[in-house]
Amino acid sequence: MRNYTLSLLLAAGVASAQTTEIMCEQFKNATTNSGRYTYLTDQWGMDNSGFQCMNVTLNDTAATNSTSFSATWQWAGTSYNATTVHSFPNINLNSDVLPIQLSNLSSLKLDLSWSMTPGEVANATSTTTASSLAAIDVRADVALDLWLDESPTSAQSATYAGTEVMIWQAAYGGVSPIGYTSSISATAPSLKVGGTTYTLYHGSNTNNQSVYSWHPSKNMTSFNADVSPLLSYLWQKEYIEESLYLGLVQWGSEAIHSAGGENVTFWARSVSLDVERGMPATASAAPKVSGSTALGWLSLMSAVLVCALS
Numbered sequence: 001m002r003n004y005t006l007s008l009l010l011a012a013g014v015a016s017a018q019t020t021e022i023m024c025e026q027f028k029n030a031t032t033n034s035g036r037y038t039y040l041t042d043q044w045g046m047d048n049s050g051f052q053c054m055n056v057t058l059n060d061t062a063a064t065n066s067t068s069f070s071a072t073w074q075w076a077g078t079s080y081n082a083t084t085v086h087s088f089p090n091i092n093l094n095s096d097v098l099p100i101q102l103s104n105l106s107s108l109k110l111d112l113s114w115s116m117t118p119g120e121v122a123n124a125t126s127t128t129t130a131s132s133l134a135a136i137d138v139r140a141d142v143a144l145d146l147w148l149d150e151s152p153t154s155a156q157s158a159t160y161a162g163t164e165v166m167i168w169q170a171a172y173g174g175v176s177p178i179g180y181t182s183s184i185s186a187t188a189p190s191l192k193v194g195g196t197t198y199t200l201y202h203g204s205n206t207n208n209q210s211v212y213s214w215h216p217s218k219n220m221t222s223f224n225a226d227v228s229p230l231l232s233y234l235w236q237k238e239y240i241e242e243s244l245y246l247g248l249v250q251w252g253s254e255a256i257h258s259a260g261g262e263n264v265t266f267w268a269r270s271v272s273l274d275v276e277r278g279m280p281a282t283a284s285a286a287p288k289v290s291g292s293t294a295l296g297w298l299s300l301m302s303a304v305l306v307c308a309l310s
């Protein structure tokens with residue numbers, strides 16, 4: 001709809017200038033880059049039932065590593081187009097630690113705060129409620145999207161990476177992860193990270209990539225924790241290989257549907273992503289499935305025994 005760039009010069013006395021970019025191009029992907037982060041409109045499933053504008057303020061500072069952006073969208077497609085992802089406005093972490101093998105990843109810290117509200121304005125009073133979103137038939141989620149592959153090059157491509165790991169923070173309007181069925185949920189493993197219990201689901205996407213999704217026990221509007229135990233769990237329990245490279249770290253909101261003419265604004269009011277190299281966290285406290293707890297204790301006891309003997 002619109003496509004322009006604004007430069008805002010700050011008042012004298014403030015150290016650096018901020019740039020605000022509004023990206024509204026239809027039928028193409030737009031990006032902008034602050035150095036530490038790249039922002040993508042990522043309208044990979046768009047149709048002509050709506051539009052998306054992304055508003056990015058390039059303002060991350062070394063002191064906090066935090067930034068903000070918002071995306072206003074409406075996708076009013078019907079039938080098949082009412083249930084497919086139209087866009088994934090997101091922020092990518094640019095770090096020279098990436099790509100990194102999982103066996104060398106010691107932390108993946110998220111410090112996030114956001115709102116999702118009807119309308120095209122978001123401000124300090126914006127409060128996310130399931131009922132206000134349901135009133136305009138919003139289907140959307142909020143998630144971290146990680147891409148992995150045995151090749152460090154493919155791991156940096158959302159198209160060529162063989163494995164996708166998603167860590168969700170919220171889902172509205174009946175949106176659920178790939179592989180989310182009642183038969184799986186009865187036995188799905190779960191793990192508590194940052195005060196939230198995450199449950200694991202698995203399936204393949206339309207690009208035949210293997211998708212592991214960690215689904216939260218509640219809809220959140222902020223999250224501050226190291227989620228690397230959720231990755232360690234996957235290789236320590238032998239779902240994936242520890243030699244896989246993590247190449248892409250993206251966080252944003254998958255936008256699927258809103259009622260005709262109704263805007264939705266996802267405002268990422270404060271976002272900080274960080275990945276560190278080192279010894280991985282151990283996820284061994286979590287049993288793979290119910291019933292294996294005793295096995296966990298057994299290996300802990302034998303570790304103690306080895307120490308005592310050496």
Ligand SMILES: *[C@@H]1O[C@H](CO)[C@@H](O)[C@H](O)[C@H]1NC(C)=O
Binds near residue numbers: 028042043044158
């Ligand atoms: C936008 O990027 C996605 C990958 O993130 C790709 O699948 C899609 O084809 C791209 N769309 C356009 C119009 O370039």
Ligand SMILES: *[C@@H]1O[C@H](CO)[C@@H](O)[C@H](O)[C@H]1NC(C)=O
Binds near residue numbers: 046077078081
């Ligand atoms: C779904 O979107 C595609 C791509 O824009 C379009 O060709 C098709 O007509 C749409 N179908 C419906 C039922 O809206």
Ligand SMILES: *[C@@H]1O[C@H](CO)[C@@H](O)[C@H](O)[C@H]1NC(C)=O
Binds near residue numbers: 020022055056057
């Ligand atoms: C873009 O975001 C900035 C900072 O949050 C805000 O001041 C501005 O009004 C927004 N612009 C539009 C066109 O939404």
Ligand SMILES: *[C@@H]1O[C@H](CO)[C@@H](O)[C@H](O)[C@H]1NC(C)=O
Binds near residue numbers: 060068
């Ligand atoms: C820019 O960053 C500074 C420091 O983190 C923060 O105080 C300020 O609110 C930010 N401005 C915007 C428009 O996000």
Ligand SMILES: *[C@@H]1O[C@H](CO)[C@@H](O)[C@H](O)[C@H]1NC(C)=O
Binds near residue numbers: 062063064065274275
């Ligand atoms: C910012 O990121 C750098 C590089 O990853 C990291 O060393 C530093 O600890 C981070 N600072 C904060 C405040 O998170």
Ligand SMILES: *[C@@H]1O[C@H](CO)[C@@H](O)[C@H](O)[C@H]1NC(C)=O
Binds near residue numbers: 117125
């Ligand atoms: C804040 O946003 C709400 C809509 O979410 C709007 O009604 C209100 O006028 C806005 N306040 C300001 C000061 O812009």
Ligand SMILES: *[C@@H]1O[C@H](CO)[C@@H](O)[C@H](O)[C@H]1NC(C)=O
Binds near residue numbers: 130173174219
């Ligand atoms: C999140 O909100 C939706 C309402 O759209 C609700 O159906 C869902 O159960 C909530 N998720 C959790 C984990 O409570």
Ligand SMILES: *[C@@H]1O[C@H](CO)[C@@H](O)[C@H](O)[C@H]1NC(C)=O
Binds near residue numbers: 208
């Ligand atoms: C999908 O991926 C699996 C595992 O990599 C492979 O065995 C299978 O042949 C692929 N299927 C298609 C249709 O490409």
Ligand SMILES: *[C@@H]1O[C@H](CO)[C@@H](O)[C@H](O)[C@H]1NC(C)=O
Binds near residue numbers: 001072119120263
């Ligand atoms: C939705 O947002 C667009 C673009 O910002 C605006 O032109 C339109 O008036 C908004 N629609 C409603 C119903 O507020």
Ligand SMILES: *[C@@H]1O[C@H](CO)[C@@H](O)[C@H](O)[C@H]1NC(C)=O
Binds near residue numbers: 103278
């Ligand atoms: C990376 O992992 C390998 C084993 O997979 C280990 O030998 C090496 O010390 C690790 N490097 C760092 C920096 O942790």
